Amino acid sequence: MKAETLLVPFKYLNPSRITGPIFEKELRVSSRRKRNYVLRFVYLAILLITVLLIWKSEVRMSGNVAFRVSRLSRAGLTITGIVVLVQFFAAQILAVIMLSNSISDEVYHKTLGALMSTPINSFQIVMGKLLSKLLQIALLICLTLPILGIVRVFGGVPWDYLLKSLCVTLTAVIFAGMLSLNISINHKHAYVVIIQTVLMLFLLYILLPWFGAWISYEYLDVREIVIARHVALINPFFLMMALLEELFRPGNTGISLFGWGWHCLYMLAFSGLLFLRAIIVVRKKALLQACGQVKSAGRKWKFFASSSKGQKIRRVKGQPLLWKELRKSSFKINSIKTMLSVVFIIGCLLFSYYMGSREKFLDDNETHIAYCMLFLILGVFVTTVFSATTITSEKVSRSLPVLLTTLITDWQIIRAKTLGVFRRTIPVWSLLFVHITIFILLRYIHPSTLLQVAIIVFGATMLVVSSGIFFSSMLKNTTSAVIANIIFAAVVWAGIPLAAMIIGELSGMNDELFEFVIAFNPFFHIGDVMDNASGSRAVKTLAELDYNFLIARWGYWGTTTFLAFTAAVYAAVGMLFLTLAKGNLRRKIF
Amino acid sequence: MIEITNLTKCYGQLQALVDLNLNIGQGDIFGFIGPNGAGKTTTMRILATLLKPTSGKAFVDGKNVLKQGKDIRRVVGYMPDFMGVYDDLKVFEYLEFFAAAFDIPSKQRKSIVEGVLELTDLQGKKSAAVDSLSRGMQQRLGLARVLIHDPKVLILDEPASGLDPRARIEIRELLRELKKMGKTIMISSHILSELEEICDFIGIIEQGRLVFSGTMDEIWRKMGTHSKVHVTVVPEHREKAIELLNTVPEIVEVSDQGSHIVVDFSDGQVAGSVVAKILVNGNVDIVSIEPAKMKLDDAFLQLTKGMVH
Numbered sequence: 001m002k003a004e005t006l007l008v009p010f011k012y013l014n015p016s017r018i019t020g021p022i023f024e025k026e027l028r029v030s031s032r033r034k035r036n037y038v039l040r041f042v043y044l045a046i047l048l049i050t051v052l053l054i055w056k057s058e059v060r061m062s063g064n065v066a067f068r069v070s071r072l073s074r075a076g077l078t079i080t081g082i083v084v085l086v087q088f089f090a091a092q093i094l095a096v097i098m099l100s101n102s103i104s105d106e107v108y109h110k111t112l113g114a115l116m117s118t119p120i121n122s123f124q125i126v127m128g129k130l131l132s133k134l135l136q137i138a139l140l141i142c143l144t145l146p147i148l149g150i151v152r153v154f155g156g157v158p159w160d161y162l163l164k165s166l167c168v169t170l171t172a173v174i175f176a177g178m179l180s181l182n183i184s185i186n187h188k189h190a191y192v193v194i195i196q197t198v199l200m201l202f203l204l205y206i207l208l209p210w211f212g213a214w215i216s217y218e219y220l221d222v223r224e225i226v227i228a229r230h231v232a233l234i235n236p237f238f239l240m241m242a243l244l245e246e247l248f249r250p251g252n253t254g255i256s257l258f259g260w261g262w263h264c265l266y267m268l269a270f271s272g273l274l275f276l277r278a279i280i281v282v283r284k285k286a287l288l289q290a291c292g293q294v295k296s297a298g299r300k301w302k303f304f305a306s307s308s309k310g311q312k313i314r315r316v317k318g319q320p321l322l323w324k325e326l327r328k329s330s331f332k333i334n335s336i337k338t339m340l341s342v343v344f345i346i347g348c349l350l351f352s353y354y355m356g357s358r359e360k361f362l363d364d365n366e367t368h369i370a371y372c373m374l375f376l377i378l379g380v381f382v383t384t385v386f387s388a389t390t391i392t393s394e395k396v397s398r399s400l401p402v403l404l405t406t407l408i409t410d411w412q413i414i415r416a417k418t419l420g421v422f423r424r425t426i427p428v429w430s431l432l433f434v435h436i437t438i439f440i441l442l443r444y445i446h447p448s449t450l451l452q453v454a455i456i457v458f459g460a461t462m463l464v465v466s467s468g469i470f471f472s473s474m475l476k477n478t479t480s481a482v483i484a485n486i487i488f489a490a491v492v493w494a495g496i497p498l499a500a501m502i503i504g505e506l507s508g509m510n511d512e513l514f515e516f517v518i519a520f521n522p523f524f525h526i527g528d529v530m531d532n533a534s535g536s537r538a539v540k541t542l543a544e545l546d547y548n549f550l551i552a553r554w555g556y557w558g559t560t561t562f563l564a565f566t567a568a569v570y571a572a573v574g575m576l577f578l579t580l581a582k583g584n585l586r587r588k589i590f
Numbered sequence: 591m592i593e594i595t596n597l598t599k600c601y602g603q604l605q606a607l608v609d610l611n612l613n614i615g616q617g618d619i620f621g622f623i624g625p626n627g628a629g630k631t632t633t634m635r636i637l638a639t640l641l642k643p644t645s646g647k648a649f650v651d652g653k654n655v656l657k658q659g660k661d662i663r664r665v666v667g668y669m670p671d672f673m674g675v676y677d678d679l680k681v682f683e684y685l686e687f688f689a690a691a692f693d694i695p696s697k698q699r700k701s702i703v704e705g706v707l708e709l710t711d712l713q714g715k716k717s718a719a720v721d722s723l724s725r726g727m728q729q730r731l732g733l734a735r736v737l738i739h740d741p742k743v744l745i746l747d748e749p750a751s752g753l754d755p756r757a758r759i760e761i762r763e764l765l766r767e768l769k770k771m772g773k774t775i776m777i778s779s780h781i782l783s784e785l786e787e788i789c790d791f792i793g794i795i796e797q798g799r800l801v802f803s804g805t806m807d808e809i810w811r812k813m814g815t816h817s818k819v820h821v822t823v824v825p826e827h828r829e830k831a832i833e834l835l836n837t838v839p840e841i842v843e844v845s846d847q848g849s850h851i852v853v854d855f856s857d858g859q860v861a862g863s864v865v866a867k868i869l870v871n872g873n874v875d876i877v878s879i880e881p882a883k884m885k886l887d888d889a890f891l892q893l894t895k896g897m898v899h
């Protein structure tokens with residue numbers, strides 16, 4: 001064997017080859033983006049505030065020295081745990097978002113073909129994209145190191161915890177990013193990629209392990225701890241929880257000890273496979289593009305394609321933009337892939353129902369709280385993402401200027417976009433309503449909840465849809481708008497309650513503030529509604545339903561009125577956002 | 591029809607338009623020329639009410655762009671330099687969509703859409719998806735869209751880019767047709783020879799300033815091209831011809847261009863006849879004498895300094 005062939009792998013490992021011009025371009029562009037600085041600032045601010053609040057609530061300067069020291073180290077543990085956890089989630093979400101348009105950008109600006117005619121190869125394209133984004137995320141993680149360093153001074157936080165959690169976070173980030181990058185090769189719109197990746201992660205990290213664990217526990221008689229260890233090997237979420245538990249109660253689980261190193265290796269190996277796939281597919285795509293064949297939008301399933309597409313021209317009816325927005329649905333079942341995923345999702349759902357009936361927990365109200373909460377989260381998430389893309393997508397495709405020179409008024413545009421989002425999110429929301437309807441028919445859920453859930457969903461969507469349209473009218477590109485809207489929703493419904501809890505703790509108000517804040521929170525609403533009217537209570541009459549809502553006992557109609565009031569408040573805030581959006585519409589067209 | 595006074599537009603520090611003044615009469619075709627980044631698109635966007643000027647005024651059909659946006663949109667058809675198309679509409683649907691957007695009653699829409707499709711030669715693509723069209727086809731679709739509400743004023747930003755030679759000629763014909771219908775057209779282009787043939791007026795803009803505006807004839811006069819004569823003689827007599835021409839007092843400069851001799855007069859009136867007389871008297875065999883015709887491209891090069899900011 002010649003020496004040269006032996007050197008081939010090293011050629012690929014040469015740093016300048018790995019990074020290449022794409023990497024440099026990405027770094028240069030990202031250093032010009034205001035959004036990255038805003039993001040870093042917000043991230044750091046949130047972490048610092050959390051740390052300070054916990055610090056103040058945990059460390060009350062009273063009692064003797066020994067007591068104070070022990071509180072100090074407890075505060076240290078709490079802060080570390082929270083920071084590490086926040087970092088774990090935030091870094092993965094960021095990786096997904098940042099890489100969601102990495103390849104599609106090049107594909108749809110038709111630069112991929114051009115890149116391929118230069119000495120750059122697809123390895124460098126993928127590597128450059130990946131490394132540049134990872135570097136930014138690594139930067140964010142580094143920002144938290146000083147905080148953790150200070151906290152460690154309080155004592156009690158073992159080094160190896162920090163090390164392990166950092167490794168787990170990094171490998172999880174790489175995996176999530178690679179997944180997003182892979183999906184972005186075939187999808188033009190960043191939001192589609194984000195949603196698909198999140199669903200995929202949900203499937204991989206929650207649905208499959210849970211299913212596997214159940215099978216092996218029920219049918220294979222595997223011991224729980226063994227199952228847990230195996231799940232931890234491939235599931236960063238599970239491992240992270242185990243690590244956290246170990247932090248507070250050392251020597252408790254023994255799961256993380258068993259396999260965190262292996263876990264990281266596995267994750268890297270999976271990412272490597274995804275990386276290889278990306279290189280191959282990008283190369284194929286680029287060659288196609290260089291030959292001028294961009295329009296191969298994937299294999300269509302003939303049967304569905306002919307029925308859903310057809311040759312018929314549809315006539316415009318009513319207000320044109322409204323017509324245009326309402327005629328498009330979020331997904332058409334026209335490819336094998338969509339068909340399979342729909343079948344898969346429905347299959348999972350039915351399977352979980354089947355299991356529920358076997359294990360007899362379908363008549364528990366907790367079951368329905370969990371289902372409804374999950375569906376609500378999913379619906380709100382999808383709505384949040386969709387709404388933020390409405391106007392930016394017109395800007396990006398440069399069709400907004402043309403629209404603005406017609407006689408369609410700004411309000412009509414805003415209205416059509418709003419209704420369009422409602423229309424497009426119907427499939428997601430139908431999960432929630434179909435679930436409720438089924439179990440109303442089976443008499444596991446009280447029929448009266450349908451109205452309440454509708455009100456809750458209306459209020460929540462009004463808020464995120466209009467804030468999404470607002471961000472979308474304000475910002476230039478879709479990704480920024482989506483990030484902004486997700487942050488907004490997270491702050492309103494998770495950040496504020498958390499802050500209220502901590503402030504309440506601090507100021508000695510106990511739970512009053514927290515309870516006031518969550519009284520307006522749709523996720524708590526749906527939990528309470530299901531708590532009151534599902535399970536064994538489902539068969540009672542309305543009058544018999546001894547309604548406990550949050551802190552009050554308002555009865556059914558009182559509660560419904562309150563929910564309607566909340567929805568009205570959200571709708572009013574929404575209108576405010578829409579008014580602002582209308583003002584922005586003509587300001588930032590190009 | 592279009593009136594621009596002291597129009598200024600700044601993007602931060604950059605002055606894209608500086609005190610621009612322009613008047614375009616009803617039924618004129620106005621050609622807007624300038625190097626890249628001169629401010630053509632900016633001007634057109636302001637006229638189409640998409641951009642607010644920093645200062646100055648602009649009127650279209652007597653209506654103020656700042657205050658009467660809606661009225662202007664009714665009479666103006668604006669075709670942007672780069673147009674996005676919706677990816678999920680068919681050609682017919684796309685055009686009908688815009689017909690509806692201009693408040694055209696639904697009964698008339700079908701015939702109007704058919705009409706513009708025919709005008710732009712797109713009938714065959716009626717049920718094709720908009721985003722499957724080629725670049726040139728999309729350009730035609732854009733043109734069809736502009737015509738859909740029968741606007742009095744057309745503002746076309748580089749409508750011919752991406753079109754094949756045949757389509758270019760067709761567009762030219764179309765514009766002539768539209769002119770006959772009494773429409774006012776403002777058109778920008780980099781392909782100057784195209785404007786030469788159809789425009790009544792030309793405006794040359796550079797760095798946001800109008801460096802020239804007027805009719806075609808005025809351009810030629812300004813360039814002084816009428817005082818130049820191209821003389822071609824049989825090769826053996828060339829030396830002698832140059833010698834002879836140099837003796838004439840009205841002639842400022844004689845230069846040998848190889849194939850022909852360029853003769854420059856101080857005042858452009860006598861021109862050809864003087865040259866002919868002298869050369870015939872000196873027994874020089876003349877092949878041809880013709881007044882120099884400068885192409886618009888040359889005028890463009892001469893008037894602008896080729897600075898790009």
Ligand SMILES: Nc1ncnc2c1ncn2[C@@H]1O[C@H](COP(=O)(O)OP(=O)(O)OP(=O)(O)O)[C@@H](O)[C@H]1O
Pocket residue numbers: 590601604605606624625626627628629630631632633671899
């Ligand atoms: N949105 C913007 N932000 C900042 N500067 C801009 C913007 N749009 C245009 N400019 C600047 O204004 C100047 C005029 O641009 P404009 O697009 O009007 O030129 P143009 O004459 O249409 O050029 P071209 O022939 O290339 O189309 C350019 O220097 C350009 O860089």
Ligand SMILES: [Mg+2]
Pocket residue numbers: 630631632671747
């Ligand atoms: Mg331009």
